[in-house]
Amino acid sequence: MKHKLFVAASLFFGMSLAAQNADEQFIRKIADEVLINSQAYDNLRTLTKTIGARLAGSPQMYKAEDWGYRLLEKSGSDKVLKQRVMVPHWVRGGKDEATAILIGNKKKALQVIALGNSIGTGSKLLTAPVVLINNFDELEEKKDQLRGKIVFYNYQFNSRFIRTFEAYGDAAKYRSQGPSRAAKYGAIGVVVRSMSHSVDNVPHTGGTRYDSMYAKIPAVAVGLRDADWLAAELEKKAPVKISMKTNGHFLPDAEGNNIIGELKGTEFPDQYITIGGHLDSWDNCEGAHDDGAGITQTIEVLRTLKALGYQPRHTIRFVLFANEENGVRGGDKYAELAKARNEKHILAIESDAGGFTPRAFSINSNDAVFEKVKSWLPLIGPYGCNELVRGGGGTDIAPLKEQLGTPLCGFLPDSQRYFDIHHASTDTFESVNKRELELGAVNMAALVYLVDKYGL
Amino acid sequence: MKHKLFVAASLFFGMSLAAQNADEQFIRKIADEVLINSQAYDNLRTLTKTIGARLAGSPQMYKAEDWGYRLLEKSGSDKVLKQRVMVPHWVRGGKDEATAILIGNKKKALQVIALGNSIGTGSKLLTAPVVLINNFDELEEKKDQLRGKIVFYNYQFNSRFIRTFEAYGDAAKYRSQGPSRAAKYGAIGVVVRSMSHSVDNVPHTGGTRYDSMYAKIPAVAVGLRDADWLAAELEKKAPVKISMKTNGHFLPDAEGNNIIGELKGTEFPDQYITIGGHLDSWDNCEGAHDDGAGITQTIEVLRTLKALGYQPRHTIRFVLFANEENGVRGGDKYAELAKARNEKHILAIESDAGGFTPRAFSINSNDAVFEKVKSWLPLIGPYGCNELVRGGGGTDIAPLKEQLGTPLCGFLPDSQRYFDIHHASTDTFESVNKRELELGAVNMAALVYLVDKYGL
Numbered sequence: 001m002k003h004k005l006f007v008a009a010s011l012f013f014g015m016s017l018a019a020q021n022a023d024e025q026f027i028r029k030i031a032d033e034v035l036i037n038s039q040a041y042d043n044l045r046t047l048t049k050t051i052g053a054r055l056a057g058s059p060q061m062y063k064a065e066d067w068g069y070r071l072l073e074k075s076g077s078d079k080v081l082k083q084r085v086m087v088p089h090w091v092r093g094g095k096d097e098a099t100a101i102l103i104g105n106k107k108k109a110l111q112v113i114a115l116g117n118s119i120g121t122g123s124k125l126l127t128a129p130v131v132l133i134n135n136f137d138e139l140e141e142k143k144d145q146l147r148g149k150i151v152f153y154n155y156q157f158n159s160r161f162i163r164t165f166e167a168y169g170d171a172a173k174y175r176s177q178g179p180s181r182a183a184k185y186g187a188i189g190v191v192v193r194s195m196s197h198s199v200d201n202v203p204h205t206g207g208t209r210y211d212s213m214y215a216k217i218p219a220v221a222v223g224l225r226d227a228d229w230l231a232a233e234l235e236k237k238a239p240v241k242i243s244m245k246t247n248g249h250f251l252p253d254a255e256g257n258n259i260i261g262e263l264k265g266t267e268f269p270d271q272y273i274t275i276g277g278h279l280d281s282w283d284n285c286e287g288a289h290d291d292g293a294g295i296t297q298t299i300e301v302l303r304t305l306k307a308l309g310y311q312p313r314h315t316i317r318f319v320l321f322a323n324e325e326n327g328v329r330g331g332d333k334y335a336e337l338a339k340a341r342n343e344k345h346i347l348a349i350e351s352d353a354g355g356f357t358p359r360a361f362s363i364n365s366n367d368a369v370f371e372k373v374k375s376w377l378p379l380i381g382p383y384g385c386n387e388l389v390r391g392g393g394g395t396d397i398a399p400l401k402e403q404l405g406t407p408l409c410g411f412l413p414d415s416q417r418y419f420d421i422h423h424a425s426t427d428t429f430e431s432v433n434k435r436e437l438e439l440g441a442v443n444m445a446a447l448v449y450l451v452d453k454y455g456l
Numbered sequence: 457m458k459h460k461l462f463v464a465a466s467l468f469f470g471m472s473l474a475a476q477n478a479d480e481q482f483i484r485k486i487a488d489e490v491l492i493n494s495q496a497y498d499n500l501r502t503l504t505k506t507i508g509a510r511l512a513g514s515p516q517m518y519k520a521e522d523w524g525y526r527l528l529e530k531s532g533s534d535k536v537l538k539q540r541v542m543v544p545h546w547v548r549g550g551k552d553e554a555t556a557i558l559i560g561n562k563k564k565a566l567q568v569i570a571l572g573n574s575i576g577t578g579s580k581l582l583t584a585p586v587v588l589i590n591n592f593d594e595l596e597e598k599k600d601q602l603r604g605k606i607v608f609y610n611y612q613f614n615s616r617f618i619r620t621f622e623a624y625g626d627a628a629k630y631r632s633q634g635p636s637r638a639a640k641y642g643a644i645g646v647v648v649r650s651m652s653h654s655v656d657n658v659p660h661t662g663g664t665r666y667d668s669m670y671a672k673i674p675a676v677a678v679g680l681r682d683a684d685w686l687a688a689e690l691e692k693k694a695p696v697k698i699s700m701k702t703n704g705h706f707l708p709d710a711e712g713n714n715i716i717g718e719l720k721g722t723e724f725p726d727q728y729i730t731i732g733g734h735l736d737s738w739d740n741c742e743g744a745h746d747d748g749a750g751i752t753q754t755i756e757v758l759r760t761l762k763a764l765g766y767q768p769r770h771t772i773r774f775v776l777f778a779n780e781e782n783g784v785r786g787g788d789k790y791a792e793l794a795k796a797r798n799e800k801h802i803l804a805i806e807s808d809a810g811g812f813t814p815r816a817f818s819i820n821s822n823d824a825v826f827e828k829v830k831s832w833l834p835l836i837g838p839y840g841c842n843e844l845v846r847g848g849g850g851t852d853i854a855p856l857k858e859q860l861g862t863p864l865c866g867f868l869p870d871s872q873r874y875f876d877i878h879h880a881s882t883d884t885f886e887s888v889n890k891r892e893l894e895l896g897a898v899n900m901a902a903l904v905y906l907v908d909k910y911g912l
Contacts, residue, residue, distance in 0.1 A: 035615045041655075159491045159891070162839055199497075199890055357813070357870045383618055386843065414813045414870065416891045434655055435615070435872045 023379050023453070026308075027446045031383055033304045034442045040300040041434040043071060044355075047295065048286035048429040055116075055283040056323040057089025057254035064279050065257050068295065068320040072261030075299050076306030077318070080261050085333035087256035087323040090117050092283055093247030099191065099220055102127075102241040103233060110230065111201050111223040112191070113284055114246040115175060115208040116326050119216045126150075126189050126218060127243040132234035136173075139181060147186030150242045152222075153178050154231045157197045157419065164197070164415040165353070168422075171195045172206070179219040180211035189244055190219040193227040198420040201225040205282055206423045207326045218246045258330045261302055261318040265452075268314045272338075273451055274348040274406075275301060275444060276319030278330065278396050285427040289418065292429075293355025293437055294411075295320055300441035301448060312452045314346060321396040324352070328395055335399035345406040347451050350394025351444060355437040356413035358384030361447065362391035365407035369456050373409070376450045385412070385443045407456060411444055479835050479909070482764075483902045487839055489760045490898045496756040497890040499527060500811075503751065504742035504885040511572075511739040512779040513545025513710035520735050521713050524751065524776045528717030531755050532762030533774070536717050541789040543712035543779040546573050548739055549703030555647065555676055558583075558697040559689060566686065567657050567679040568647070569740055570702040571631060571664040572782050575672045582606075582645050582674060583699040588690040592629075595637060603642030606698045608678075609634050610687045613653045613875065620653070620871040621809070624878075627651045628662070635675040636667035645700055646675040649683040654876040657681040661738050662879045663782045674702050714786045717758055717774040721908075724770045728794075729907055730804040730862075731757060731900060732775030734786065734852050741883040745874065748885075749811025749893055750867075751776055756897035757904060768908045770802060777852040780808070784851055791855030801862040802912050806850025807900060810878075811893040812869035814840030817903065818847035821863035825912050829865070832906045841868070841899045863912060867900055 034040075051067060054060035065082075072080045092114060099112040114120075128150045133139050135155050139146075153174040161167040172195055179190045194204040201223035210216045222230070233240055259279065265271065277294020281287020302318045322330030338345060347369075363370045374388045392398060393408025400406040413436070421427040490496075507523060510516035521538075528536045548570060555568040570576070584606045589595050591611050595602075609630040617623040628651055635646045650660035657679035666672045678686065689696055715735065721727065733750020737743020758774045778786030794801060803825075819826045830844045848854065849864025856862040869892070877883040 031618070032616055160488055162487070162895070164891075197891065357872050416813050416895065417889050420889070433873050433876070435620075435653065439618070439872065 023450065026449060027379055029308055030304055030445045030449065031442045033307050034300060034438050034445070037307065038300055038438045038441065039303060040296040040437050040441055043299060044288060044292050044296045044432060044437065045429055047292045048288045052286055053283045054279065054281050054287065055090070055325065056087035056256055056280050056327060057251065058283065061256060061280060065259055068259040068279055071299055072259065072302065072318060075261065075303040077261030077302065078264045080259065083258040083260065083333055083337060085256055085258060085322055085329050086253040087329045088327045089251040089254040090326055091249060091251060093120055093249055097220070097246050099222070099242060099244040101230065102243065103238050110226040111203050112220040113203040113205045114248050115192070115219045115221060116205050116282060117207050117209070118179070118219045118246065118248045120247040120249055121218045121245050125243045125245050127241055128188055130234065130240045130242050132231060136181065143185040146182060149187050150189040150191060151182040151187045152230060152234070153190065153192045154227055155193060157195055159197050164419050168195055168419060175206050175221065176209050179208050179217050180214045183214040183217045187217060189217050191242060192219065192221050194221045194224055196224060196419045196422065196424070198224060200426070202424045202426050204423045205284055218244060220244060220246060256322040256330070258322050258334055259320040263302065263305065263312050263316045265313055265315040266311050270344060271314045272317055272343055272345045273314050273448060274317045274319055274345060274397065274400065275448055276321055276396060277351045278324035279320040280323050280325050282325055282423050285423065285425050286429055287427060288429045288432045289354040289427050290422060291324070291352045293432060293440065294351035297351050297437065297441040297444055301445040304441065304445050310449070314452050316448060316452065324395050331396035331399045335403040338400065339403045345400055345404055346456050347409060348393060348397035348400045348406050349409040349411065349444060349447065350397045351411040351440060352394045352396065353410065353415065354413050354418040355432045355440060356417060357436045358439050358443040359414050360387035360389055360412040361385050362389050362393065362410040362412055363407065364391065364393050364401060369407045372456060379450065380443055380446045383442045383446060384439050409447070411440060413440055479906065482905060483835055485764055486760055486901045486905065487898045489763050490756060490894050490901070493763065494756055494894045494897065495759060496752040496893050496897055499755060500744060500748050500752045500888060500893065501885055503748045504744045508742055509739045510735065510737050510743065511546070511781065512543035512712055512736050512783060513707065514739065517712060517736060521715055524715040524735055527755055528715065528758065528774060531717065531759040533717030533758065534720045536715065539714040539716065539789055539793060541712055541714060541778055541785050542709040543785045544783045545707040545710040546782055547705060547707060549576055549705055553676065553702050555678070555698060555700040557686065558699065559694050566682040567659050568676040569659040569661045570704050571648070571675045571677060572661050572738060573663050573665070574635065574675045574702065574704045576703040576705055577674045577701050581699045581701050583697055584644055586690065586696045586698050588687060592637065599641040602638060605643050606645040606647060607638040607643045608686060608690070609646065609648045610683055611649060613651055615653050620875050624651055624875060631662050631677065632665050635664050635673055636670045639670040639673045643673060645673055647698060648675065648677050650677045650680055652680060652875045652878065652880070654680060656882070658880045658882050660878060660880045661740055674700060676700060676702060712778040712786070714778050714790055715776040719758065719761065719768050719772045721769055721771040722767050726800060727770045728773055728799055728801045729770050729904060730773045730775055730801060730853065730856065731904055732777055732852060733807045734780035735776040736779050736781050738781055738879050741879065741881050742885055743883060744885045744888045745810040745883050746878060747780070747808045749888060749896065750807035753807050753893065753897040753900055757901040760897065760901050766905070770908050772904060772908065780851050787852035787855045791859040794856065795859045801856055801860055803865060803907050804849060804853035804856045804862050805865045805867065805900060805903065806853045807867040807896060808850045808852065809866065809871065810869050810874040811888045811896060812873060813892045814867070814895050814899040815870050816843035816845055816868040817841050818845050818849065818866040818868055819863065820847065820849050820857060825863045828912060835906065836899055836902045839898045839902060840895050865903070867896060869896055
């Protein structure tokens with residue numbers, strides 16, 4: 001059946017059997033090169049263990065930029081570019097974040113972490129009674145009870161979704177919009193259930209966005225076991241107060257850079273294929289899956305194509321984007337410059353969904369591009385990505401679509417484990433599997449090769 | 457495209473659109489029941505943490521049988537059966553296994569573990585010069601140099617295979633046949649490179665099979681980093697001796713049991729669908745993936761079908777097989793009794809490839825059965841298994857095919873992480889992801905439902 005599909009697709013798109021055979025062989029060479037000689041895992045170890053957390057504006061951001069620049073040079077770029085971009089510089093402001101629960105005279109410490117971009121409580125504790133809010137509908141129902149209170153959003157990460165990014169899409173608004181929507185009704189602080197279905201109690205950060213119409217109030221995420229406990233106490237109508245202390249604040253914008261390796265096209269040097277991930281991570285973790293994986297896979301694709309002596313027809317850009325986590329300034333700058341230079345971009349691919357075993361690509365394009373990429377699945381599928389779905393490509397490349405109409409492609413590894421560790425201290429090097437990381441690079445390289453060879 | 461395939465398949469097999477719709481809805485119910493109410497993960501915790509390692513004949517084997525019996529009752533079996541079977545009773549014989557390397561006057565301890573079923577060195581150390589053997593061809597070339605020596609098989613687990621079970625199939629003969637093939641030429645001991653591509657140094661055991669033509673000699677597996685180190689020393693022509701001590705021996709066969717839950721068929725009570733895994737594990741690990749996952753998924757399928765009030769047309773047997781690891785006596789007994797009773801078995805399904813994210817089923821059957829199962833992929837694929845391949849079903853159900861010609865089906869989760877932990881102390885509860893385990897049960901339950909509804 002696989003073979004039949006293959007023949008059908010090839011007849012449709014006019015690939016000869018000889019061409020298919022050559023493609024099969026070249027992709028097998030890509031896989032061998034990666035699975036035998038890959039440097040992705042060792043590079044990831046350096047990025048996560050030597051440099052570590054690297055939020056925009058932090059000293060580690062600069063170290064990561066230098067590391068990426070040198071590695072793109074060493075991995076065979078014809079040239080390496082820097083695109084300067086001003087990035088936000090939020091700092092957690094100390095490790096003494098704390099939230100304590102008071103029930104009568106009893107006191108219990110909760111495992112919390114301040115939300116990214118959130119404001120601190122100042123030097124003193126913020127203490128207030130807590131209101132349990134299970135969803136935004138309930139917020140509206142209880143809007144008259146929120147003044148002077150701390151809102152606890154206990155919205156459940158919905159385990160019924162098979163693709164866990166859908167559960168995240170469903171829940172993340174409580175983190176991004178929750179604080180301002182509570183402040184609108186006079187709340188003075190927010191505790192939000194972590195966007196996760198993990199079995200542990202580790203809290204997950206992530207960016208919040210204050211609506212300038214309302215007061216900025218402190219906000220923390222709480223671990224899942226503590227969230228369950230707190231909800232149970234509140235459902236018992238226990239009189240619960242929370243005391244919280246956070247220290248977050250913004251410093252002046254900092255000067256960051258997109259770091260870009262380039263392989264010059266032999267036939268269409270002015271037509272670009274972009275492949276990338278983001279170099280920054282949240283400050284509370286090693287950012288191994290998010291997005292050290294995407295960064296090291298991107299560099300591995302470059303290393304592999306060079307190691308095989310591949311000379312691309314189009315110019316391929318290997319982009320380590322600045323500042324995805326709390327600003328997307330890197331992605332915006334990349335698209336802005338591409339537009340200003342009137343560049344033609346035929347496809348942009350991002351890996352920012354973890355370093356897990358490959359399963360699919362998502363495509364945001366017209367039908368013709370979708371069907372053409374789909375016709376290549378019989379070639380790529382044996383290495384993991386045997387499915388093509390419609391969907392966004394990635395946060396960093398989205399501005400290319402907005403600015404230039406570029407088709408986007410997202411690399412989609414298996415999503416079951418991702419939200420166990422996303423934006424949490426558990427996103428460590430040890431949570432990445434060497435072969436899974438490498439197979440991601442194989443699938444990405446295969447797609448880049450086919451796009452470059454056949455166009456879109 | 458998915459929808460088109462779906463319609464095409466349904467027309468071919470005569471399923472009405474209404475039937476497809478009902479099937480989609482029922483499988484969605486299965487998924488909801490498992491993802492919201494699953495007990496598989498908690499059951500796995502009990503099996504691995506409370507009972508632990510459970511090799512055939514061990515006290516833990518009996519505890520696991522009792523646990524399984526009670527759980528099959530509690531999960532809704534119409535009745536629970538025991539099939540008595542005599543099982544081999546190999547014991548490691550002490551935790552003081554050791555292998556030291558001597559180079560000149562230097563001494564280094566290697567991380568080793570005796571192979572299952574292997575003979576011990578007796579109370580004294582076995583010390584001899586070492587010969588590096590990279591493969592069986594080299595063994596034949598060097599056959600005159602092996603008398604009185606210890607053979608070190610350093611055959612590499614081939615990372616070029618995308619499906620890692622192929623690498624295992626390629627390498628495992630050095631563990632199963634290596635000792636006797638070395639003994640044939642007078643070797644007195646064997647050290648074998650672990651069948652793994654893990655990044656750690658943990659040794660992996662597994663069964664060896666002595667050929668009764670030759671002397672039984674002690675044999676250990678060595679961790680990968682130590683294997684690399686040892687090979688490098690030997691390639692430098694360093695004069696290397698190994699001293700090893702192991703204590704393995706067989707006790708008299710023990711009385712074990714297959715533990716079987718049954719749901720009686722309403723229309724065809726004398727036609728059976730078997731689903732199962734194996735209850736035993738190697739003695740050096742919790743056996744969480746191998747095969748606690750298969751056991752708890754099998755029981756979860758039962759619990760789920762009962763929770764949904766499903767009344768099967770055929771009799772479904774949920775089988776916890778005894779003694780897969782070093783004897784397959786449980787699987788043999790099950791097929792022997794089925795044959796003696798002239799039972800009709802329409803399909804046997806096994807989960808014994810780990811508790812990782814679902815990807816495929818393998819089928820060992822004629823073309824008609826294969827194509828019929830394939831026609832159901834559009835219904836099951838959204839939950840993970842979107843591929844059907846030809847291949848064996850599982851060690852425990854293989855005798856059913858041999859004895860009765862029963863079509864076999866193997867549940868194939870993603871294989872990239874499996875040989876990191878297979879037969880090693882790292883096969884722990886913590887290495888299993890809750891959702892991945894549960895999704896396996898969803899896919900297995902969906903297949904059981906479709907086989908029961910439509911037959912094969």
